[in-house]
Amino acid sequence: MRKRGILITGAAGEIGDSLIRSLSDQGETQIVTLDLRPLPPENAKLSTHIQGDLMDQALLARLVSEYEIATIYHLAALLSTRAEFSPEMAHQVNVEGTLHLLRLASEQSQWRGEPVLFLFPSSIAAYGMPNLETKAQYPRVREWEWNYPTTMYGCNKLYCEMLGIYYSQYFRQLAADRPVTLDFRALRFPGLISAFTVPSGGTSDYGPEMLHYAAKGEAYAAFVREDTCIPFMAMPDAVTALLKLAAVPARALSRRVYNVTSFSLTAAEFGEMVQRFFPQAQITFKPDLKRQGIVDSWPAGLNDNDARRDWGWKPTYDLERSFSEYLVPNISQRYQPA
Ligand code: AKB
Numbered sequence: 001m002r003k004r005g006i007l008i009t010g011a012a013g014e015i016g017d018s019l020i021r022s023l024s025d026q027g028e029t030q031i032v033t034l035d036l037r038p039l040p041p042e043n044a045k046l047s048t049h050i051q052g053d054l055m056d057q058a059l060l061a062r063l064v065s066e067y068e069i070a071t072i073y074h075l076a077a078l079l080s081t082r083a084e085f086s087p088e089m090a091h092q093v094n095v096e097g098t099l100h101l102l103r104l105a106s107e108q109s110q111w112r113g114e115p116v117l118f119l120f121p122s123s124i125a126a127y128g129m130p131n132l133e134t135k136a137q138y139p140r141v142r143e144w145e146w147n148y149p150t151t152m153y154g155c156n157k158l159y160c161e162m163l164g165i166y167y168s169q170y171f172r173q174l175a176a177d178r179p180v181t182l183d184f185r186a187l188r189f190p191g192l193i194s195a196f197t198v199p200s201g202g203t204s205d206y207g208p209e210m211l212h213y214a215a216k217g218e219a220y221a222a223f224v225r226e227d228t229c230i231p232f233m234a235m236p237d238a239v240t241a242l243l244k245l246a247a248v249p250a251r252a253l254s255r256r257v258y259n260v261t262s263f264s265l266t267a268a269e270f271g272e273m274v275q276r277f278f279p280q281a282q283i284t285f286k287p288d289l290k291r292q293g294i295v296d297s298w299p300a301g302l303n304d305n306d307a308r309r310d311w312g313w314k315p316t317y318d319l320e321r322s323f324s325e326y327l328v329p330n331i332s333q334r335y336q337p338a
Contacts, residue, residue: 005030005067009054009101010076011047012037014197015121018239019073020046026243032067035076054097060104069108071117071246074101080125080153080294082201087152094156095163102167105182115168115183119246121238122161122188122257124204124230124298125154132296135229140303143188143259150297151203161186161257168256185245186257190231190264190302192238193322195330203294206267207232210274214281215331223288226268229300233262234322237315241307248311255310259302262315262322273319277328 006023008016011033017040023031024046031047033039039049052059054076063069076097083090098120105116128148129135138145149155164184171181191204198212199205206222213220241260265273271283307313317326 002066002068003030005032005048005069006071006073007032007034007063007067007069008047008073008075009034009097010074011035011043011049012039013075014192014194014199014235015075015238015242016073017043017197018194018235019075019242022239022243030067032063032069034063054100055092057100060100064104064108068112069105069116070112070114071119072101072105073119073242074098075121077121077156078153079199079202080123080151081203081205081291083153083156084151084290084294090152090156094153095160098160099163102163102182102184106167106171109182110179113180115180117246118164118168118182118184119242120160120164120184120186121242122157122186123154124188124190124302125149125151125294126158126161126188127299128154128297129299130297135296135300138299139264140301141259141299142303143255143257143306146299151294165256183250184256185253187238187241187245187307188257188259188302189238189241190233190261192233192235193327194235195327195334196235203291204230204232204298207270210271210281210283211327211331212335214274214278214283215335217280217335219282219284221284221286222267222271223286223291224267224295225287225292226266226271226285228267228292228295229264230295230298231261231264231301232270232322233260233315234317234326236326237262237317240316241313244311244313245307252310255306258307258310258313259304260307260313260315261302261304262317263319264301265319273323277323
């Protein structure tokens with residue numbers, strides 16, 4: 001008899017770190033995690049961890065022979081900056097890895113006679129604003145606007161959203177007896193900021209890096225101009241959004257891909273916020289023109305009206321609360337000498 005479980009890929013990453021704890025608090029009995037890396041000990045206690053490669057088909061086959069997977073949180077990805085250095089590897093992990101899992105979810109849905117729920121974190125990187133004038137003219141983009149990503153990661157995210165929709169709605173559309181297919185749902189996240197993990201390989205990383213360096217008492221040179229503006233969200237809200245979207249009945253959803261956001265601010269304003277809580281922080285701005293180009297192509301804000309209307313999305317942590325109640329206390333504690 002197979003055990004029923006929730007699968008989290010990329011579980012050792014930033015979202016996975018918080019998601020495992022929240023799912024475990026919700027009393028989810030069997031959380032199965034998959035990552036190339038081991039989990040930190042406190043999360044390893046909460047799940048059954050498989051250290052392995054998403055691209056390993058034999059491993060996935062073994063996984064479904066042991067577990068009946070009802071829900072998948074597919075978090076594994078190479079982020080935007082890293083993906084530009086190894087675009088083909090990024091394509092392999094971000095697209096082929098997703099395809100493997102969509103296939104697995106599809107087969108499982110058919111086998112169970114009930115759709116497997118497939119949650120996919122997408123990103124502001126799916127957008128591509130052609131220049132700063134346009135970015136200023138469209139400060140809160142809708143899901144269907146400016147879908148012209150300029151990075152491999154952004155292309156991967158946008159295409160995987162489409163693949164997810166394809167597998168949910170059109171897979172085997174010509175078959176006489178069309179089988180039950182999966183239920184794909186995606187969130188386009190802004191830059192995420194966690195108090196418990198330091199990001200790596202992303203291009204929105206300058207925000208969280210300012211905070212983590214300040215708390216460590218180290219100087220930090222942000223790789224963007226002071227006027228650079230993108231949206232951000234505190235990690236607990238990202239996890240809440242994923243769990244809320246997972247819980248909502250399919251009939252309430254008018255789309256499969258939703259924008260969600262919390263607050264937008266410039267890099268200078270981010271720095272001022274950090275300085276307010278860490279007056280000793282030494283923050284300077286030394287733009288890296290190439291990474292700057294990527295952030296400039298991302299929108300300054302997202303319009304998340306559809307998520308608010310369809311499933312009651314609302315961030316709990318605005319800018320002030322993110323810093324004063326979540327980020328600053330937890331990051332300060334993290335770097336306190338033992
Ligand atoms: C990145 O910077 O690549 C990610 C993202 C915005 O999706 N944090």
